Amino acid sequence: MITTDYVPGSPCWLDLGAPDVQAAADFYGAVLGWEYESMGESEDMEGGMFKKDGKIVGGLGKLTEEGARSAWMIYYSVTDADATTRAVEQAGGTVRVAPMDLDEWGRMAQYTDPLGGQFAVWQPGTNKGVDLVDEPGSLSWTELYTTDTAAAKEFYGEVLGWWYSDMDMPGGGGTYSVITPAGLPEDRMHGGLMGMAEKDLTLTGGRPYWHPVFAVTDCDAAAAKVVEHGGTVQMGPEDVEGVGRLAVCLDPSNADFVLLAGEQG
Secondary structure, X not given: OOOOOOOOOOEEEEXXXXXXXXXXXXXXXXXXXXXXXXXXXXXXXXXXXXXXXXXXXXXEEEOOOOOOOOEEEEEEXXXXXXXXXXXXXXXXXXXXEEEEEEOOOEEEEEEEOOOOOEEEEEEEOOOOOOOOEOOOOOEEEEEEEEOOHHHHHHHHHHHHOOEEEEEEOHHHOOEEEEEEOOOOOHHHOOEEEEEOOHHHOHHHOOOOEEEEEEXXXXXXXXXXXXXXOOOEEEEEEEEEOOOEEEEEEEOOOOOEEEEEEEOOO
């Protein structure tokens, strides 16, 4: 489970780069019940915060990178963004955004792993991360689709110190590697790695990618809202033994995410 103590290596923040900020705000408001709070608009910046019941659950900004696809960026907590950057480079990754301070809030950096998956880190200052996790309408899991699970496990293990446990997927669907921050028990697992063939990663032209999983109380109702408001459901809703009922979705700008109503009890 994801918690808000944000130990090193745990997911702590996420934000969406969208070509139309207001359209994205309206979509996620309808699907997940989020409120959007603008931080102001200018020629150089447009964006703000997503909130659920007054608590911050993520960020939203204008997609400005030329040729980039609309996507969620997941940030993992670190004690030293500069040291993490050196570790990324030594492990074969590349730096997309060099470490930079965001006022007194914290220090961030963004990277690409050796296989092409993009992720980010956050060194907290006054802001530790999002206010709400693992509750309906908030982040409950992070997931990487990758073309080489062994290589991904080695890279992220070196950079973020993750531990892994492998489990067989239902119906002979391969192996799923569950991620836990270093030194913590498995009940603090926060994500997973799933091997995918390059031909199946159509969203990115064969490149691995991360996406968020959002908790919902009713997966079918939330998935219906996705379609009603211009998104698409790629898979599901369907029941996954030991996990719950989930749907793999795209918003109207093709940013991917998963809806999950977890098993009770």
